[in-house]
Amino acid sequence: MKIALIGYGKMGKAIEGFALQRNHSIVAKVDANHPAEILKIKEADVAIEFSQPDAVIENLKACFDAEVPVVCGTTGWLERKNEITTYCKDHNGTFLYASNFSLGVNLFFRLNEILASMMNPYETYDVAIDEIHHTQKKDAPSGTAITLAEGILKEIDRKKNWVKGDNSNQSELAIHSFREDPAPGTHTVKYTSAIDDIEIKHTAHSRDGFAMGALLVAEWIRDKKGVLHMGDFLKL
Ligand SMILES: NC(=O)c1ccc[n+]([C@@H]2O[C@H](COP(=O)([O-])OP(=O)(O)OC[C@H]3O[C@@H](n4cnc5c(N)ncnc54)[C@H](O)[C@@H]3O)[C@@H](O)[C@H]2O)c1
Known part of the structure:
Protein backbone atom coordinates (compact mmCIF):
# COMPACT_ATOMS: atom_id res chain seq x y z
CA MET A 1 0.00 0.00 0.00
CA LYS A 2 1.26 3.52 -0.81
CA ILE A 3 0.98 5.83 2.20
CA ALA A 4 1.21 9.63 2.45
CA LEU A 5 2.34 10.77 5.89
CA ILE A 6 0.95 14.24 6.62
CA GLY A 7 2.83 15.43 9.70
CA TYR A 8 6.22 13.83 10.08
CA GLY A 9 6.92 14.38 13.77
CA LYS A 10 6.95 11.86 16.62
CA MET A 11 3.81 10.08 15.41
CA GLY A 12 4.56 10.28 11.68
CA LYS A 13 7.98 8.70 12.26
CA ALA A 14 6.58 5.97 14.54
CA ILE A 15 3.96 5.10 11.89
CA GLU A 16 6.62 5.03 9.17
CA GLY A 17 8.59 2.43 11.18
CA PHE A 18 5.63 0.05 11.40
CA ALA A 19 4.57 0.75 7.78
CA LEU A 20 7.98 -0.26 6.40
CA GLN A 21 7.96 -3.43 8.56
CA ARG A 22 4.61 -4.32 6.98
CA ASN A 23 6.00 -3.76 3.44
CA HIS A 24 4.13 -0.54 2.71
CA SER A 25 5.84 2.33 0.91
CA ILE A 26 5.82 6.00 1.90
CA VAL A 27 5.14 8.27 -1.11
CA ALA A 28 4.94 11.63 0.71
CA LYS A 29 6.22 13.07 4.00
CA VAL A 30 4.58 16.45 4.59
CA ASP A 31 5.73 18.62 7.47
CA ALA A 32 6.29 22.31 8.29
CA ASN A 33 9.64 22.28 6.47
CA HIS A 34 8.39 20.31 3.44
CA PRO A 35 4.93 21.71 2.58
CA ALA A 36 5.30 20.98 -1.16
CA GLU A 37 5.17 17.23 -0.39
CA ILE A 38 1.38 17.70 -0.14
CA LEU A 39 1.34 17.72 -3.98
CA LYS A 40 2.38 14.03 -3.91
CA ILE A 41 -0.57 12.80 -1.87
CA LYS A 42 -2.55 11.93 -5.01
CA GLU A 43 -0.06 9.07 -5.57
CA ALA A 44 -1.11 7.49 -2.26
CA ASP A 45 -3.71 4.77 -1.55
CA VAL A 46 -4.26 6.32 1.85
CA ALA A 47 -3.07 9.33 3.88
CA ILE A 48 -2.31 9.33 7.61
CA GLU A 49 -2.57 12.80 9.19
CA PHE A 50 -0.83 13.52 12.53
CA SER A 51 0.14 17.21 12.34
CA GLN A 52 -1.04 20.07 14.53
CA PRO A 53 -4.35 21.84 15.23
CA ASP A 54 -3.69 24.88 12.99
CA ALA A 55 -2.70 22.72 9.99
CA VAL A 56 -5.17 19.84 10.07
CA ILE A 57 -8.18 21.44 8.32
CA GLU A 58 -6.28 22.40 5.19
CA ASN A 59 -4.55 19.01 5.10
CA LEU A 60 -7.80 17.07 5.37
CA LYS A 61 -9.44 19.16 2.62
CA ALA A 62 -6.39 18.51 0.40
CA CYS A 63 -6.96 14.75 0.87
CA PHE A 64 -10.66 14.98 -0.04
CA ASP A 65 -9.81 17.15 -3.08
CA ALA A 66 -7.24 14.54 -4.17
CA GLU A 67 -9.76 11.70 -3.52
CA VAL A 68 -7.41 9.99 -1.07
CA PRO A 69 -8.90 8.23 2.00
CA VAL A 70 -7.55 9.82 5.19
CA VAL A 71 -7.02 8.61 8.75
CA CYS A 72 -6.58 11.52 11.18
CA GLY A 73 -5.15 11.49 14.70
CA THR A 74 -4.45 15.19 15.17
CA THR A 75 -6.28 16.54 18.20
CA GLY A 76 -7.40 20.03 19.25
CA TRP A 77 -9.58 20.99 16.26
CA LEU A 78 -12.96 19.39 17.05
CA GLU A 79 -14.89 22.68 16.94
CA ARG A 80 -14.54 22.34 13.12
CA LYS A 81 -15.45 18.64 12.91
CA ASN A 82 -18.87 19.32 11.33
CA GLU A 83 -17.25 21.40 8.57
CA ILE A 84 -14.86 18.53 7.78
CA THR A 85 -17.57 15.87 7.91
CA THR A 86 -19.67 17.88 5.44
CA TYR A 87 -16.68 18.52 3.16
CA CYS A 88 -15.87 14.80 3.15
CA LYS A 89 -19.44 13.82 2.28
CA ASP A 90 -19.71 16.51 -0.42
CA HIS A 91 -16.55 15.11 -2.05
CA ASN A 92 -17.65 11.45 -1.64
CA GLY A 93 -14.52 11.01 0.47
CA THR A 94 -13.31 8.59 3.13
CA PHE A 95 -12.43 9.80 6.63
CA LEU A 96 -11.81 8.40 10.08
CA TYR A 97 -10.83 10.58 13.04
CA ALA A 98 -9.94 9.06 16.40
CA SER A 99 -8.75 10.95 19.45
CA ASN A 100 -6.81 7.80 20.29
CA PHE A 101 -5.91 4.85 18.06
CA SER A 102 -4.71 2.39 20.69
CA ALA A 204 0.26 4.38 27.65
CA HIS A 205 3.88 3.15 27.91
CA SER A 206 4.91 4.42 24.45
CA ARG A 207 3.52 5.79 21.16
CA ASP A 208 3.61 2.33 19.57
CA GLY A 209 -0.04 1.53 20.35
CA PHE A 210 -1.25 4.75 18.68
CA ALA A 211 1.03 4.31 15.66
CA MET A 212 0.19 0.65 15.02
CA GLY A 213 -3.52 1.34 15.53
CA ALA A 214 -3.49 4.18 12.99
CA LEU A 215 -1.69 1.99 10.47
CA LEU A 216 -4.14 -0.92 10.89
CA VAL A 217 -7.04 1.50 10.41
CA ALA A 218 -5.35 2.87 7.25
CA GLU A 219 -5.06 -0.70 5.84
CA TRP A 220 -8.75 -1.29 6.62
CA ILE A 221 -10.11 2.03 5.35
CA ARG A 222 -8.56 2.16 1.88
CA ASP A 223 -11.52 0.48 0.15
CA LYS A 224 -14.26 2.11 2.29
CA LYS A 225 -16.34 5.26 1.72
CA GLY A 226 -17.81 7.85 4.07
CA VAL A 227 -17.16 9.09 7.59
CA LEU A 228 -16.15 6.16 9.79
CA HIS A 229 -15.34 5.67 13.48
CA MET A 230 -13.08 3.47 15.61
CA GLY A 231 -16.18 1.56 16.69
CA ASP A 232 -16.72 0.50 13.03
CA PHE A 233 -13.15 -0.80 12.88
CA LEU A 234 -12.92 -2.50 16.28
CA LYS A 235 -16.55 -3.67 16.44
CA LEU A 236 -16.49 -2.98 20.18
N1 LIG B 1 -5.05 10.03 17.94
C1 LIG B 1 -4.00 9.47 18.56
O1 LIG B 1 -3.97 8.25 18.83
C2 LIG B 1 -2.83 10.35 18.89
C3 LIG B 1 -1.70 9.84 19.52
C4 LIG B 1 -0.60 10.68 19.71
C5 LIG B 1 -0.65 12.00 19.29
N2 LIG B 1 -1.78 12.47 18.71
C6 LIG B 1 -1.87 13.84 18.15
O2 LIG B 1 -1.21 13.83 16.91
C7 LIG B 1 -0.67 15.12 16.62
C8 LIG B 1 0.82 15.00 16.29
O3 LIG B 1 1.51 14.49 17.41
P1 LIG B 1 3.11 14.35 17.38
O4 LIG B 1 3.45 13.87 18.75
O5 LIG B 1 3.57 13.60 16.18
O6 LIG B 1 3.53 15.90 17.24
P2 LIG B 1 4.90 16.50 16.69
O7 LIG B 1 4.94 17.91 17.17
O8 LIG B 1 6.04 15.59 17.01
O9 LIG B 1 4.71 16.50 15.08
C9 LIG B 1 3.86 17.39 14.40
C10 LIG B 1 4.30 17.45 12.95
O10 LIG B 1 3.40 18.23 12.19
C11 LIG B 1 4.17 18.96 11.26
N3 LIG B 1 3.45 20.09 10.67
C12 LIG B 1 3.38 21.39 11.05
N4 LIG B 1 2.64 22.09 10.18
C13 LIG B 1 2.24 21.22 9.22
C14 LIG B 1 1.47 21.35 8.05
N5 LIG B 1 0.93 22.52 7.67
N6 LIG B 1 1.25 20.23 7.31
C15 LIG B 1 1.78 19.04 7.66
N7 LIG B 1 2.53 18.87 8.76
C16 LIG B 1 2.75 19.95 9.53
C17 LIG B 1 5.40 19.38 12.04
O11 LIG B 1 6.44 19.80 11.18
C18 LIG B 1 5.69 18.06 12.75
O12 LIG B 1 6.44 17.21 11.90
C19 LIG B 1 -1.00 15.97 17.86
O13 LIG B 1 -2.20 16.68 17.62
C20 LIG B 1 -1.23 14.93 18.97
O14 LIG B 1 -2.09 15.38 19.98
C21 LIG B 1 -2.86 11.67 18.50
Whole structure:
Protein backbone atom coordinates (compact mmCIF):
# COMPACT_ATOMS: atom_id res chain seq x y z
CA MET A 1 0.00 0.00 0.00
CA LYS A 2 1.26 3.52 -0.81
CA ILE A 3 0.98 5.83 2.20
CA ALA A 4 1.21 9.63 2.45
CA LEU A 5 2.34 10.77 5.89
CA ILE A 6 0.95 14.24 6.62
CA GLY A 7 2.83 15.43 9.70
CA TYR A 8 6.22 13.83 10.08
CA GLY A 9 6.92 14.38 13.77
CA LYS A 10 6.95 11.86 16.62
CA MET A 11 3.81 10.08 15.41
CA GLY A 12 4.56 10.28 11.68
CA LYS A 13 7.98 8.70 12.26
CA ALA A 14 6.58 5.97 14.54
CA ILE A 15 3.96 5.10 11.89
CA GLU A 16 6.62 5.03 9.17
CA GLY A 17 8.59 2.43 11.18
CA PHE A 18 5.63 0.05 11.40
CA ALA A 19 4.57 0.75 7.78
CA LEU A 20 7.98 -0.26 6.40
CA GLN A 21 7.96 -3.43 8.56
CA ARG A 22 4.61 -4.32 6.98
CA ASN A 23 6.00 -3.76 3.44
CA HIS A 24 4.13 -0.54 2.71
CA SER A 25 5.84 2.33 0.91
CA ILE A 26 5.82 6.00 1.90
CA VAL A 27 5.14 8.27 -1.11
CA ALA A 28 4.94 11.63 0.71
CA LYS A 29 6.22 13.07 4.00
CA VAL A 30 4.58 16.45 4.59
CA ASP A 31 5.73 18.62 7.47
CA ALA A 32 6.29 22.31 8.29
CA ASN A 33 9.64 22.28 6.47
CA HIS A 34 8.39 20.31 3.44
CA PRO A 35 4.93 21.71 2.58
CA ALA A 36 5.30 20.98 -1.16
CA GLU A 37 5.17 17.23 -0.39
CA ILE A 38 1.38 17.70 -0.14
CA LEU A 39 1.34 17.72 -3.98
CA LYS A 40 2.38 14.03 -3.91
CA ILE A 41 -0.57 12.80 -1.87
CA LYS A 42 -2.55 11.93 -5.01
CA GLU A 43 -0.06 9.07 -5.57
CA ALA A 44 -1.11 7.49 -2.26
CA ASP A 45 -3.71 4.77 -1.55
CA VAL A 46 -4.26 6.32 1.85
CA ALA A 47 -3.07 9.33 3.88
CA ILE A 48 -2.31 9.33 7.61
CA GLU A 49 -2.57 12.80 9.19
CA PHE A 50 -0.83 13.52 12.53
CA SER A 51 0.14 17.21 12.34
CA GLN A 52 -1.04 20.07 14.53
CA PRO A 53 -4.35 21.84 15.23
CA ASP A 54 -3.69 24.88 12.99
CA ALA A 55 -2.70 22.72 9.99
CA VAL A 56 -5.17 19.84 10.07
CA ILE A 57 -8.18 21.44 8.32
CA GLU A 58 -6.28 22.40 5.19
CA ASN A 59 -4.55 19.01 5.10
CA LEU A 60 -7.80 17.07 5.37
CA LYS A 61 -9.44 19.16 2.62
CA ALA A 62 -6.39 18.51 0.40
CA CYS A 63 -6.96 14.75 0.87
CA PHE A 64 -10.66 14.98 -0.04
CA ASP A 65 -9.81 17.15 -3.08
CA ALA A 66 -7.24 14.54 -4.17
CA GLU A 67 -9.76 11.70 -3.52
CA VAL A 68 -7.41 9.99 -1.07
CA PRO A 69 -8.90 8.23 2.00
CA VAL A 70 -7.55 9.82 5.19
CA VAL A 71 -7.02 8.61 8.75
CA CYS A 72 -6.58 11.52 11.18
CA GLY A 73 -5.15 11.49 14.70
CA THR A 74 -4.45 15.19 15.17
CA THR A 75 -6.28 16.54 18.20
CA GLY A 76 -7.40 20.03 19.25
CA TRP A 77 -9.58 20.99 16.26
CA LEU A 78 -12.96 19.39 17.05
CA GLU A 79 -14.89 22.68 16.94
CA ARG A 80 -14.54 22.34 13.12
CA LYS A 81 -15.45 18.64 12.91
CA ASN A 82 -18.87 19.32 11.33
CA GLU A 83 -17.25 21.40 8.57
CA ILE A 84 -14.86 18.53 7.78
CA THR A 85 -17.57 15.87 7.91
CA THR A 86 -19.67 17.88 5.44
CA TYR A 87 -16.68 18.52 3.16
CA CYS A 88 -15.87 14.80 3.15
CA LYS A 89 -19.44 13.82 2.28
CA ASP A 90 -19.71 16.51 -0.42
CA HIS A 91 -16.55 15.11 -2.05
CA ASN A 92 -17.65 11.45 -1.64
CA GLY A 93 -14.52 11.01 0.47
CA THR A 94 -13.31 8.59 3.13
CA PHE A 95 -12.43 9.80 6.63
CA LEU A 96 -11.81 8.40 10.08
CA TYR A 97 -10.83 10.58 13.04
CA ALA A 98 -9.94 9.06 16.40
CA SER A 99 -8.75 10.95 19.45
CA ASN A 100 -6.81 7.80 20.29
CA PHE A 101 -5.91 4.85 18.06
CA SER A 102 -4.71 2.39 20.69
CA LEU A 103 -6.76 -0.76 21.28
CA GLY A 104 -6.33 -0.41 25.05
CA VAL A 105 -7.73 3.12 25.10
CA ASN A 106 -10.69 2.12 22.97
CA LEU A 107 -11.45 -0.69 25.44
CA PHE A 108 -11.06 1.94 28.17
CA PHE A 109 -13.58 4.22 26.38
CA ARG A 110 -16.11 1.38 26.48
CA LEU A 111 -15.35 0.59 30.13
CA ASN A 112 -15.78 4.32 30.94
CA GLU A 113 -19.28 4.34 29.40
CA ILE A 114 -20.30 1.15 31.24
CA LEU A 115 -19.02 2.52 34.56
CA ALA A 116 -20.77 5.87 33.94
CA SER A 117 -24.08 4.14 33.28
CA MET A 118 -23.64 2.17 36.55
CA MET A 119 -22.83 5.37 38.49
CA ASN A 120 -25.71 7.46 37.08
CA PRO A 121 -28.15 6.70 39.94
CA TYR A 122 -25.57 7.32 42.70
CA GLU A 123 -25.64 11.08 43.11
CA THR A 124 -23.33 11.21 46.15
CA TYR A 125 -20.41 10.53 43.78
CA ASP A 126 -18.84 13.38 41.87
CA VAL A 127 -16.79 12.53 38.76
CA ALA A 128 -13.73 14.19 37.22
CA ILE A 129 -11.02 13.34 34.68
CA ASP A 130 -7.24 13.79 35.04
CA GLU A 131 -4.91 13.59 32.06
CA ILE A 132 -1.09 13.71 31.98
CA HIS A 133 0.95 14.27 28.79
CA HIS A 134 4.45 15.37 27.76
CA THR A 135 5.23 19.09 27.81
CA GLN A 136 5.35 19.45 23.99
CA LYS A 137 1.67 18.62 23.62
CA LYS A 138 -0.04 21.65 22.02
CA ASP A 139 -3.68 21.12 23.08
CA ALA A 140 -5.31 20.76 26.51
CA PRO A 141 -7.39 18.92 27.51
CA SER A 142 -6.29 15.97 25.39
CA GLY A 143 -8.58 14.64 22.67
CA THR A 144 -8.72 11.37 24.61
CA ALA A 145 -9.92 13.18 27.75
CA ILE A 146 -12.63 14.90 25.69
CA THR A 147 -13.81 11.53 24.33
CA LEU A 148 -13.93 10.20 27.92
CA ALA A 149 -15.91 13.29 28.96
CA GLU A 150 -18.38 12.78 26.09
CA GLY A 151 -18.87 9.16 27.23
CA ILE A 152 -19.63 10.32 30.78
CA LEU A 153 -21.96 13.16 29.67
CA LYS A 154 -23.94 10.64 27.60
CA GLU A 155 -24.62 8.49 30.69
CA ILE A 156 -24.57 10.73 33.80
CA ASP A 157 -27.70 12.88 33.82
CA ARG A 158 -26.42 15.28 36.52
CA LYS A 159 -23.45 16.38 34.37
CA LYS A 160 -24.30 18.78 31.53
CA ASN A 161 -20.96 19.87 30.05
CA TRP A 162 -17.21 19.50 30.59
CA VAL A 163 -14.88 22.30 31.70
CA LYS A 164 -11.12 22.70 31.60
CA GLY A 165 -9.83 22.87 35.20
CA ASP A 166 -11.95 23.00 38.35
CA ASN A 167 -15.72 22.99 38.04
CA SER A 168 -17.72 25.92 39.43
CA ASN A 169 -20.90 23.88 39.93
CA GLN A 170 -21.97 20.26 40.16
CA SER A 171 -23.43 20.14 36.66
CA GLU A 172 -19.94 20.63 35.18
CA LEU A 173 -17.50 17.79 34.60
CA ALA A 174 -13.94 18.92 35.44
CA ILE A 175 -11.00 17.85 33.26
CA HIS A 176 -7.58 18.51 34.86
CA SER A 177 -4.58 18.57 32.49
CA PHE A 178 -1.02 18.04 33.75
CA ARG A 179 2.12 18.39 31.59
CA GLU A 180 5.32 16.54 32.57
CA ASP A 181 8.05 14.51 30.83
CA PRO A 182 8.17 11.79 29.77
CA ALA A 183 4.46 10.94 29.48
CA PRO A 184 2.95 9.43 26.30
CA GLY A 185 -0.51 9.67 27.92
CA THR A 186 -2.22 8.79 31.21
CA HIS A 187 -5.98 9.19 31.77
CA THR A 188 -7.85 8.65 35.03
CA VAL A 189 -11.60 8.82 35.57
CA LYS A 190 -12.34 9.39 39.29
CA TYR A 191 -15.62 9.01 41.12
CA THR A 192 -15.31 10.49 44.63
CA SER A 193 -17.64 10.55 47.61
CA ALA A 194 -17.26 11.20 51.35
CA ILE A 195 -17.29 7.42 51.91
CA ASP A 196 -15.01 6.09 49.17
CA ASP A 197 -13.52 6.63 45.71
CA ILE A 198 -13.62 4.56 42.51
CA GLU A 199 -11.00 5.11 39.78
CA ILE A 200 -10.27 3.66 36.37
CA LYS A 201 -6.96 4.50 34.73
CA HIS A 202 -5.21 3.93 31.39
CA THR A 203 -1.45 4.46 31.06
CA ALA A 204 0.26 4.38 27.65
CA HIS A 205 3.88 3.15 27.91
CA SER A 206 4.91 4.42 24.45
CA ARG A 207 3.52 5.79 21.16
CA ASP A 208 3.61 2.33 19.57
CA GLY A 209 -0.04 1.53 20.35
CA PHE A 210 -1.25 4.75 18.68
CA ALA A 211 1.03 4.31 15.66
CA MET A 212 0.19 0.65 15.02
CA GLY A 213 -3.52 1.34 15.53
CA ALA A 214 -3.49 4.18 12.99
CA LEU A 215 -1.69 1.99 10.47
CA LEU A 216 -4.14 -0.92 10.89
CA VAL A 217 -7.04 1.50 10.41
CA ALA A 218 -5.35 2.87 7.25
CA GLU A 219 -5.06 -0.70 5.84
CA TRP A 220 -8.75 -1.29 6.62
CA ILE A 221 -10.11 2.03 5.35
CA ARG A 222 -8.56 2.16 1.88
CA ASP A 223 -11.52 0.48 0.15
CA LYS A 224 -14.26 2.11 2.29
CA LYS A 225 -16.34 5.26 1.72
CA GLY A 226 -17.81 7.85 4.07
CA VAL A 227 -17.16 9.09 7.59
CA LEU A 228 -16.15 6.16 9.79
CA HIS A 229 -15.34 5.67 13.48
CA MET A 230 -13.08 3.47 15.61
CA GLY A 231 -16.18 1.56 16.69
CA ASP A 232 -16.72 0.50 13.03
CA PHE A 233 -13.15 -0.80 12.88
CA LEU A 234 -12.92 -2.50 16.28
CA LYS A 235 -16.55 -3.67 16.44
CA LEU A 236 -16.49 -2.98 20.18
N1 LIG B 1 -5.05 10.03 17.94
C1 LIG B 1 -4.00 9.47 18.56
O1 LIG B 1 -3.97 8.25 18.83
C2 LIG B 1 -2.83 10.35 18.89
C3 LIG B 1 -1.70 9.84 19.52
C4 LIG B 1 -0.60 10.68 19.71
C5 LIG B 1 -0.65 12.00 19.29
N2 LIG B 1 -1.78 12.47 18.71
C6 LIG B 1 -1.87 13.84 18.15
O2 LIG B 1 -1.21 13.83 16.91
C7 LIG B 1 -0.67 15.12 16.62
C8 LIG B 1 0.82 15.00 16.29
O3 LIG B 1 1.51 14.49 17.41
P1 LIG B 1 3.11 14.35 17.38
O4 LIG B 1 3.45 13.87 18.75
O5 LIG B 1 3.57 13.60 16.18
O6 LIG B 1 3.53 15.90 17.24
P2 LIG B 1 4.90 16.50 16.69
O7 LIG B 1 4.94 17.91 17.17
O8 LIG B 1 6.04 15.59 17.01
O9 LIG B 1 4.71 16.50 15.08
C9 LIG B 1 3.86 17.39 14.40
C10 LIG B 1 4.30 17.45 12.95
O10 LIG B 1 3.40 18.23 12.19
C11 LIG B 1 4.17 18.96 11.26
N3 LIG B 1 3.45 20.09 10.67
C12 LIG B 1 3.38 21.39 11.05
N4 LIG B 1 2.64 22.09 10.18
C13 LIG B 1 2.24 21.22 9.22
C14 LIG B 1 1.47 21.35 8.05
N5 LIG B 1 0.93 22.52 7.67
N6 LIG B 1 1.25 20.23 7.31
C15 LIG B 1 1.78 19.04 7.66
N7 LIG B 1 2.53 18.87 8.76
C16 LIG B 1 2.75 19.95 9.53
C17 LIG B 1 5.40 19.38 12.04
O11 LIG B 1 6.44 19.80 11.18
C18 LIG B 1 5.69 18.06 12.75
O12 LIG B 1 6.44 17.21 11.90
C19 LIG B 1 -1.00 15.97 17.86
O13 LIG B 1 -2.20 16.68 17.62
C20 LIG B 1 -1.23 14.93 18.97
O14 LIG B 1 -2.09 15.38 19.98
C21 LIG B 1 -2.86 11.67 18.50
